[in-house]
Amino acid sequence: xxxxxxxxxxxxxxxxxxxxxxxxxxxxxxxxxxxxxxxxxxxxxxxxxxxxxxxxxxxxxxxxxxxxxxxxxxxxxxxxxxxxxxxxxxxxxxxxxxxxxxxxxxxxxxxxxxxxxxxxxxxxxxxxxxxxxxxxxxxxxxxxxxxxxxxxxxxxxxxxxxxxxxxxxxxxxxxxxxxxxxxxxxxxxxxxxxxxxxxxxxxxxxxxxxxxxxxxxxxxxxxxxxxxxxxxxxxxxxxxxxxxxxxxxxxxxxxxxxxxxxxxxxxxxxxxxxxxxxxxxxxxxxxxxxxxxxxxxxxxxxxxxxxxxxxxxxxxxxxxxxxxxxxxxxxxxxxxxxxxxxxxxxxxxxxxxxxxxxxxxxxxxxxxxxxxxxxxxx
Amino acid sequence: xxxxxxxxxxxxxxxxxxxxxxxxxxxxxxxxxxxxxxxxxxxxxxxxxxxxxxxxxxxxxxxxxxxxxxxxxxxxxxxxxxxxxxxxxxxxxxxxxxxxxxxxxxxxxxxxxxxxxxxxxxxxxxxxxxxxxxxxxxxxxxxxxxxxxxxxxxxxxxxxxxxxxxxxxxxxxxxxxxxxxxxxxxxxxxxxxxxxxxxxxxxxxxxxxxxxxxxxxxxxxxxxxxxxxxxxxx
Numbered sequence: 105x106x107x108x109x110x111x112x113x114x115x116x117x118x119x120x121x122x123x124x125x126x127x128x129x130x131x132x133x134x135x136x137x138x139x140x141x142x143x144x145x146x147x148x149x150x151x152x153x154x155x156x157x158x159x160x161x162x163x164x165x166x167x168x169x170x171x172x173x174x175x176x177x178x179x180x181x182x183x184x185x186x187x188x189x190x191x192x193x194x195x196x197x198x199x200x201x202x203x204x205x206x207x208x209x210x211x212x213x214x215x216x217x218x219x220x221x222x223x224x225x226x227x228x229x230x231x232x233x234x235x236x237x238x239x240x241x242x243x244x245x246x247x248x249x250x251x252x253x254x255x256x257x258x259x260x261x262x263x264x265x266x267x268x269x270x271x272x273x274x275x276x277x278x279x280x281x282x283x284x285x286x287x288x289x290x291x292x293x294x295x296x297x298x299x300x301x302x303x304x305x306x307x308x309x310x311x312x313x314x315x316x317x318x319x320x321x322x323x324x325x326x327x328x329x330x331x332x333x334x335x336x337x338x339x340x341x342x343x344x345x346x347x348x349x350x351x352x353x354x355x356x357x358x359x360x361x362x363x364x365x366x367x368x369x370x371x372x373x374x375x376x377x378x379x380x381x382x383x384x385x386x387x388x389x390x391x392x393x394x395x396x397x398x399x400x401x402x403x404x405x406x407x408x409x410x411x412x413x414x415x416x417x418x419x420x421x422x423x424x425x426x427x428x429x430x431x432x433x434x435x436x437x438x439x440x441x442x443x444x445x446x447x448x449x450x451x452x453x454x455x456x457x458x459x460x461x462x463x464x465x466x467x468x469x470x471x472x473x474x475x476x477x478x479x480x481x482x
Numbered sequence: 483x484x485x486x487x488x489x490x491x492x493x494x495x496x497x498x499x500x501x502x503x504x505x506x507x508x509x510x511x512x513x514x515x516x517x518x519x520x521x522x523x524x525x526x527x528x529x530x531x532x533x534x535x536x537x538x539x540x541x542x543x544x545x546x547x548x549x550x551x552x553x554x555x556x557x558x559x560x561x562x563x564x565x566x567x568x569x570x571x572x573x574x575x576x577x578x579x580x581x582x583x584x585x586x587x588x589x590x591x592x593x594x595x596x597x598x599x600x601x602x603x604x605x606x607x608x609x610x611x612x613x614x615x616x617x618x619x620x621x622x623x624x625x626x627x628x629x630x631x632x633x634x635x636x637x638x639x640x641x642x643x644x645x646x647x648x649x650x651x652x653x654x655x656x657x658x659x660x661x662x663x664x665x666x667x668x669x670x671x672x673x674x675x676x677x678x679x680x681x682x683x684x685x686x687x688x689x690x691x692x693x694x695x696x697x698x699x700x701x702x703x704x705x706x707x708x709x710x711x712x713x714x715x716x
Contacts, residue, residue: 107598107599111588111592119583389580395538395575397567397596477540
């Protein structure tokens with residue numbers, strides 16, 4: 105390390121009280137920022153759980169659909185029409201609706217019922233107990249063993265309950281990579297059984313899952329579906345649409361944004377104020393350095409190094425603290441929906457750099473304008 | 483004939499413009515020589531600190547020239563001026579301006595660090611100069627643990643560590659008691675001054691007058707007298 109940076113390091117770190125205040129302020133700020141945006145990422149991830157767990161290449165839906173949970177049923181002939189489109193390898197129906205389960209002790213629990221194509225079971229999850237072929241036995245359902253599993257009183261293969269006065273039997277347990285957003289358990293069954301068990305309006309087809317002959321046929325399929333008056337989205341586009349809905353068409357995005365901005369301002373004010381005080385206290389010495397022969401760029405290097413060092417230290421500690429607390433929270437609260445993504449880390453990093461930039465700018469401005477002559481004048 | 487270290491010609495300096503203009507220096511010419519200890523004395527507001535700042539490349543004059551070792555320093559740009567101060571001058575400020583969060587030896591090493599000397603090497607050299615001012619044993623203490631006289635000696639060590647040709651002292655005894663002040667100036671005279679070095683001191687302190695080779699008296703921005711200690715009034 106160049107000796108000028110060693111000097112900057114010592115000037116900063118040896119002032120333990122201010123250094124600690126800077127680090128605590130930045131750590132707290134980064135913690136809040138990462139926590140806020142991780143919570144939002146967790147919510148968005150869970151909002152797209154069905155799309156991510158199903159793994160279909162293309163989803164055909166009514167154009168007014170905003171999120172996977174709020175499907176608008178389509179008439180059955182749309183399935184036939186989609187199957188006949190150029191570029192479609194196969195297309196299967198997909199059912200998704202809410203229902204009430206009556207448990208053995210007489211209590212009721214809301215669930216989400218997913219109905220998969222009877223023949224192919226496209227969209228099924230990997231099983232952790234039971235056999236997939238048992239889905240064809242009478243009254244068979246598969247329970248997803250996710251964060252909400254306990255709400256069904258931890259059923260096992262053979263457990264029975266009622267859905268709309270129909271006897272239902274758990275024939276298998278499935279693992280879901282992502283749990284749902286709304287805090288209710290998920291059951292899988294065949295498409296026809298889902299229609300049989302759950303009262304439905306005139307149209308019953310929630311989505312059509314499409315497998316194209318090749319990925320480069322997707323735009324062609326999307327155009328043909330659009331001509332039918334419906335919309336075909338890739339899984340990625342569907343997730344993006346759900347994200348867009350939650351960010352821009354609900355209060356969630358705005359509230360999280362406000363909290364993130366507040367965290368940013370807290371960090372900025374703490375570090376900016378402390379850093380400015382630090383510069384002010386050392387102003388005479390910086391003036392003395394200028395008189396001795398330090399160039400403006402030497403002092404800028406010193407200040408930038410100090411700002412960057414505190415910011416990066418605060419960033420590391422803040423992210424670490426956030427990761428530890430999220431991990432601890434998830435042990436106690438399975439529903440806790442925070443996810444630290446690379447995007448979150450990059451966002452927080454950019455915000456920390458902005459904090460460092462603004463904090464050091466204030467100090468640099470002061471030091472650059474400082475006249476060494478003032479040192480002689482006392 | 484001693485060689486001139488600093489030659490100032492017709493220096494004028496004013497602050498402000500129009501009715502608010504204040505003339506701080508009104509046509510000062512002087513020379514300071516190698517091997518000489520030159521005092522600039524005068525009452526507050528006489529312009530001695532302004533003159534010192536102009537001679538040391540810190541404050542741009544409104545007119546006149548300053549040659550240091552034959553080079554017109556006010557033709558240099560800001561970076562060149564900084565380079566010149568770092569390479570040619572050593573400063574001892576009235577309040578020392580030592581960094582309280584650095585150790586004594588680290589404070590002394592600062593001019594070397596600004597010259598991009600490696601940290602360990604700079605400390606090694608600084609320790610040698612601390613020994614010269616008799617504070618080797620205090621190397622690892624922060625300046626705040628030192629007495630006023632010791633802090634002054636640390637400031638002197640910092641000023642001479644890069645072995646400059648010209649030393650600038652601003653009120654070196656202002657924060658010291660009479661006895662300590664005398665000892666410090668005596669030390670500067672006997673240990674720091676050499677035939678290859680020029681020392682310029684701005685002071686109010688009449689008790690240290692005996693150590694000067696020449697004393698320039700200023701009043702109202704003008705030189706009102708030059709006294710050569712050995713030869714009497716000029």
